[in-house]
Every structure is written in structure tokens, then in C-alpha cells.
Amino acid sequence: MKRNYFEQLIREAVAALPEHGKKAMDNVSFVVEKEARRKKRKEIGIKVNEVLLGLYEGVPKTNRENYFGVLPDKITIFQQPIEELAGRDEKKLKKLIYEVVWHEVGHHLGFDEKEIRALETKKRKGKIKTTC
Numbered sequence: 001m002k003r004n005y006f007e008q009l010i011r012e013a014v015a016a017l018p019e020h021g022k023k024a025m026d027n028v029s030f031v032v033e034k035e036a037r038r039k040k041r042k043e044i045g046i047k048v049n050e051v052l053l054g055l056y057e058g059v060p061k062t063n064r065e066n067y068f069g070v071l072p073d074k075i076t077i078f079q080q081p082i083e084e085l086a087g088r089d090e091k092k093l094k095k096l097i098y099e100v101v102w103h104e105v106g107h108h109l110g111f112d113e114k115e116i117r118a119l120e121t122k123k124r125k126g127k128i129k130t131t132c
Helices: 003-015 019-024 038-044 079-086 090-108 113-124
Strands: 028-033 054-057 073-078
Touching: 003 028, 003 079, 003 090, 028 090, 054 090, 073 079, 073 090, 079 090, 090 113
Parallel strands: 028 073
Antiparallel strands: 054 073
8 A cells, every 4th residue: 555545544543533632632743654663663572473553652641741842742653564454454444543543642642551451442342432
């Protein structure tokens, strides 16, 4: 898939986030990379047999005291592993991109991994409304 189309799907996923989540985002940029570099994978503790779909790097909104003059937080979405998991299923691809964006924005907003996993479980059970 062409990168510009993949980037468009990310923009659509961000636009589909709940309104309160979009309004809460601040000083964050989205980046697409083919896959996580070996050095980064090692740095964050990703094992050889594990798949990294997205990565949040920055200062979560809940930890921002005296926060000014800093570069934007960065959310990286890794195109190749997402495409591999989705296969050639466009609907599955869009859903997976939305889920990865939702997850990484959760980190930006200050949720840790355990809290996000709990929210994802609620979302799957229909206890949290989403547009995707």
C-alpha cells in the first residue's frame, strides 16, 4: 500500500476518535514508519517474536508541570506490521489502524498500559462507544 494512503487512513482514524479525546490532545504529532528499528525495539524491550504496531513517546498530559518550549509528543504508527495483520482486508486494516491510534492517544492522555488494556476490554464489550 502506498504510504500516502496509509497516512490518510491515520487521519481518518484520528478524526473518528471520540470528540473529548480529540479536544484533549495537545502538542502531539503522528508519524508513519515502515517498522520499528532494531535499536528502538531493544530500547523499549520488544522481543524478537513480538509485534509493535504503534509507539507513544513524550510527556503524558497528566505529567505536564511547567510544560513549555518542548517538542511535540510523537505517536509512531508502524505500517508494515499493521498491513501484515490485516492481510488484504481493507475493513480490518481501517479497524486496526483506529485501534492503534486510540491506544497510543490513550498513552498521550496519561493512561498506562494496564489502564488502556482495561478500556480496550470495555470497548470490545460495547461499554465504551466508538465510531469505528
